[in-house]
Amino acid sequence: MIRKLLFTGALTVLFTGSVFADVYSPVLTPGALGANDAINFQQLGPDSTTVSSGVALTTNTGRLAHMDVFGGANTALAIRDCPAAPSCSWTGAMGAGDGLVWAFDGTGGSGPLGFRLGGVSGVGAYVQADNPGRFQVSLQWFDLGLFLAGSTTVNSDAAGDPVFIGVTDLSGAGIGAVKFDLTDSTHDFAMDTLLLKVPGAPVPEPASLFLLGGIVAGLGFLKRQKLAGK
Amino acid sequence: MMRKVFSLNVSILAVMSFATIASAQDVVFNLDIPNGTPPDASQLQFSILSASGLPYHGLTADQTASLAASGTGYLQTFTITGTAAQNGGSYSTTMVGRNPFLRGKLPTHTKVPVFPLVLTFNSDPGTTFDPRVPSANNCTAGHTVTELLQNSPLFTPYPFTSNGVNVGPAQYIDAFQRSEFWSLINGANYHTIMDLSYPAAIGITIGTSVGFTQNIGCTGKVGFIEINAYENFIQTVLIPYVKTNYGVDATQFPMFLQSNVYWYINTPSVCCVLGYHNAIGAGPIQTYSPTAWDSSGIFGAVAQDGAVATHEIGEWANDPYVNNPTPAWGHIGQVGGCQGNLEVGDPLTGTQFPPLVGVNGYTYHMQELAFYNWFIGGPSLGTGGKYSNNGTFKGFAKLCPPGGTN
Numbered sequence: 001m002i003r004k005l006l007f008t009g010a011l012t013v014l015f016t017g018s019v020f021a022d023v024y025s026p027v028l029t030p031g032a033l034g035a036n037d038a039i040n041f042q043q044l045g046p047d048s049t050t051v052s053s054g055v056a057l058t059t060n061t062g063r064l065a066h067m068d069v070f071g072g073a074n075t076a077l078a079i080r081d082c083p084a085a086p087s088c089s090w091t092g093a094m095g096a097g098d099g100l101v102w103a104f105d106g107t108g109g110s111g112p113l114g115f116r117l118g119g120v121s122g123v124g125a126y127v128q129a130d131n132p133g134r135f136q137v138s139l140q141w142f143d144l145g146l147f148l149a150g151s152t153t154v155n156s157d158a159a160g161d162p163v164f165i166g167v168t169d170l171s172g173a174g175i176g177a178v179k180f181d182l183t184d185s186t187h188d189f190a191m192d193t194l195l196l197k198v199p200g201a202p203v204p205e206p207a208s209l210f211l212l213g214g215i216v217a218g219l220g221f222l223k224r225q226k227l228a229g230k
Numbered sequence: 231m232m233r234k235v236f237s238l239n240v241s242i243l244a245v246m247s248f249a250t251i252a253s254a255q256d257v258v259f260n261l262d263i264p265n266g267t268p269p270d271a272s273q274l275q276f277s278i279l280s281a282s283g284l285p286y287h288g289l290t291a292d293q294t295a296s297l298a299a300s301g302t303g304y305l306q307t308f309t310i311t312g313t314a315a316q317n318g319g320s321y322s323t324t325m326v327g328r329n330p331f332l333r334g335k336l337p338t339h340t341k342v343p344v345f346p347l348v349l350t351f352n353s354d355p356g357t358t359f360d361p362r363v364p365s366a367n368n369c370t371a372g373h374t375v376t377e378l379l380q381n382s383p384l385f386t387p388y389p390f391t392s393n394g395v396n397v398g399p400a401q402y403i404d405a406f407q408r409s410e411f412w413s414l415i416n417g418a419n420y421h422t423i424m425d426l427s428y429p430a431a432i433g434i435t436i437g438t439s440v441g442f443t444q445n446i447g448c449t450g451k452v453g454f455i456e457i458n459a460y461e462n463f464i465q466t467v468l469i470p471y472v473k474t475n476y477g478v479d480a481t482q483f484p485m486f487l488q489s490n491v492y493w494y495i496n497t498p499s500v501c502c503v504l505g506y507h508n509a510i511g512a513g514p515i516q517t518y519s520p521t522a523w524d525s526s527g528i529f530g531a532v533a534q535d536g537a538v539a540t541h542e543i544g545e546w547a548n549d550p551y552v553n554n555p556t557p558a559w560g561h562i563g564q565v566g567g568c569q570g571n572l573e574v575g576d577p578l579t580g581t582q583f584p585p586l587v588g589v590n591g592y593t594y595h596m597q598e599l600a601f602y603n604w605f606i607g608g609p610s611l612g613t614g615g616k617y618s619n620n621g622t623f624k625g626f627a628k629l630c631p632p633g634g635t636n
Contacts, residue, residue: 047419048336077336089333089418102334107306130333190334 022174024141026152027166033124034168035195037061039115042099044078051076051101059196065117069103070179071187072110077102079190092162093126094192102190104130109188112181119144119173122197124166129182129189132160137189139165142177153183166195173199304514305481305550306338315607316557316629323554323572323602326547327422330411335418341482342424345472346376346431349491351453354443359453361489361523362431369448369525373592375489376428379523381590382536384543385426388586393614393621402596403543405619410601412613422547424483429476432468442498447526453491457503460493464520465510473516480514483546490526504529505538507546517550519543531595532580540596541575548574548602556605561633568630574599577627577635583620598622604635
């Protein structure tokens, strides 16, 4: 009896452990991300609104997220409806009509910008440095326990056109948070709409997964008991 | 630090006496400087007057809120480096505002507390030069200087056109900064805004050894102060006082406004300075400008009403710390020799921007200013490919000697 209990316990650990064996893959285009949700930064308020770290955001499908500002005065600026060129100084894919968030606190860069997402299977955005010329953007991603799970960098062209940087979790919705930054010392950049890939159904929380695993294992144990009783 | 001045040559006949100060003030600051040691700032005493009578006492709630994110202790500036076409040298330039070369165009604000100086001269008891009251003989058309300044295009947005390009609405210096870098701005929300306030008027009594009046001009009377004594007084008394009592700090640009009172240098025969800007201190450097508002007409149209303030504020915005080097230029504007700094007013002293009718119906005379590329050379980044905001300069400066302009 005791041996059987130990055996089913081991099965439970293995079962739940396999859920977190995530495989991440950086993506360099919105198409490769396959987003089905997004965070539009126009929700942060009128143009040039100062945004405090920890601000709550809502995705297009109603999911809750939070943005963290790690540098400077821990504030960023919202750019609502970047107007048509030439008035919009952000270029390319970050042009007219878009709502941006800018890691700028009035005197300089305030990046990195982090986003707590609560479990998605993909995330990415266009990023552009405010200093014209070549730049390198970095992306770190974190698992559901908010432990660092991986990182990547992407270089812009010589003109400093926007670059897309993102990551997908090939094994499920295991991305708990991401952090965007420049690899130079300015930490001064803007990013466009944060694109997300989310499961069609609500994503189970880790505790729920463990419970589910326990139930399945428990059912298996009961079935074996019944069989043994016969 | 050197200071930059708006100067015009005028012959002043004066008889100076050296009587001692005898007037009493509500609040008097006496400096203990030995007699006969120039500059004798102890010949200037001041008292704090009420802010009543001033048209506008402080920043609006919106302006205050917009400034809340700043507060670094330093004036908001940017530094760019350019290679001069004239000599191939590399020149670093610091200006007020946000770097127009960067993406993310947005407005920047600087608080500009203006302290009207109510000046009385011991040499002429009963005469007061007060920017808060309309000048004698209706020379300001019934307006006060404080009201004229507040409603002037310097502080009230105006629909400016520069070299055929609509760069407004904006304050005059903001419009100039936009014009100067128009190829980088292109109508974006880039502004260098000055938020005016009048914290208080300050009364100053001028001792007979450092100042006198003359019965000339439309106003019937003008005044003159020895500039070294005055500047010593500003640095050692007035700046510390407004810092302590009115919250002035290095993020701000305090101005000291006086009506029809100018400066001479050492002796009345070396006259006249109408305004200057300066920067003092270490760490957070304090910038400031004493500026005259002329309604006497004794210097002609080129210096009347807002012309001097235009000159000084424009130079402050483009060289706040008075240390932006350039290739030598000169023999133009108010510069008789050669000069090597980026003072956007000096090469065009005496050249007016077309007169502008303000929101109060008053016709203002602002000075034309030279663009960055006039000093550094190369293709102009400014409006219409010109080198000044009203197109007087169609090419950049020639090296001095001989100086002049292309």
